Amino acid sequence: MDVLNVEYMLGLVPVLLRYLPLTLQLAGIGMVLALILACLFAVVRVLRIPVLNQLTIVFISFFRGTPLLVQLFLFYYGLPQLVSALTVIDGITATIMGLTMHFSAYMAESIRAAIVGVDRSQTEAALSIGMTNGQMMRRIVLPQATRVALPTLMNYFIDMIKATSLAFTLGVTELMGATQKEAAGSFLYFEAFIVAAIIYWIVVELLSKLQHYLEIRLNKAYSR
């Protein structure tokens, strides 16, 4: 039993890969929604829009201040207890909701930091030629902030991919859930989990390559 069962590991690869699309789907949809939410939050915070600003602060505080697993349990088990019709929130939806809200709270802060980091002369110049706040944001500030925010946002996406491994607690058999069940059937824990780890690793490595490519593109205007 001390010898690594390579044959078992190789056999497990195609089985586990079947669950990778779901993992990527959870993280992908979660990331798009989280980005939209986070941008809205960041703009609200930067422009200090009354009422919305305060609400956003509370939202960010709650979703940064509580563990993701607690939030997932709240969405999945908690909400239907209050309103029984909310049983229609299935495990996949609850996971996406949890990932979206949790990560949007973090991402809002790093987007806000990127916006605030854009040099003041840029906003002053935009306003001096008669741009509205919205125009200034869209045309001058956000494009520059994107470049600054990209590395940290990519970081959150990578984190989110790994966070999908919590979904099995809500009955969603994604990559981690499939691995846990296979390991429980074979009792070859090391073999099963190392295969899962390598799959996650390769996916994240590919994303890092994408990030590198995007950074080069966004830096074009600055390189000579």
Add this chain to the structure above:
Amino acid sequence: MKTLLINTLLTITLLASAPLLAQEGPLRVGMSGQYFPFTFVEQDELKGFDVDVMNALAKEMGREVKYETANFSGLFGMLESGRIDTVANQITITEERQKAYIFSDPYVYDGAQVVIKKGNTEVESVEDLKGKTVAVNLGSNFEALLRELPYADEINIKTYESNLERDTALGRVDAFVMDRVSASQIIKEKPLPLELAGPTFSQITNAYPFRDTEAGRALRDEVNRALATLRDNGTLASISEKWFGTDITQP
């Protein structure tokens, strides 16, 4: 803006999953998929004693089955929130659970068993657990059984989501407590250096839990009728023989 977004999200979800609201449809059965040999996965296929029995029951009842796998600690939440109709995971009938759920007739009779790492001479029976660290599955009734012991205060109980067999084999805990049937099966079939310590210390009966509602009671009666038929025609016994080489479905 934010509430609007959340509302939109919720509405989309509601619309998308509206068909799920319909009562008709397959019997939704929850299990962990992590309790060898009752429910486990091999090469993407869900197998085990509980799968076979549930399939036979559904066939008898003329219904389709849809299995929902989730970590054990999530199963009762899924039952409670109406996402599954019952749990097929060797659920032991306990007083606590009877307060919240109604149970079918028992379909497995078993006992609680102490399991140790092979060669551990310090623990030879349940009495020796005094002052030791003992692993049990989170949410399982074995924790409650240990706490009922007169010297419960002196036992350091550690709860696991899964993989407690491995941790015992590694020596991280002194023993784990599980039902005798699956413990023997794990020792027989899996490459872990474990052995049984002493006889079983508590009789347990396992059955299917249902929500205590009109629909739940109707389903329980339907399952009980099917169980009785399978018991009489020998199906239950033969499924048990297949997995355990003995009939665990009789008291």
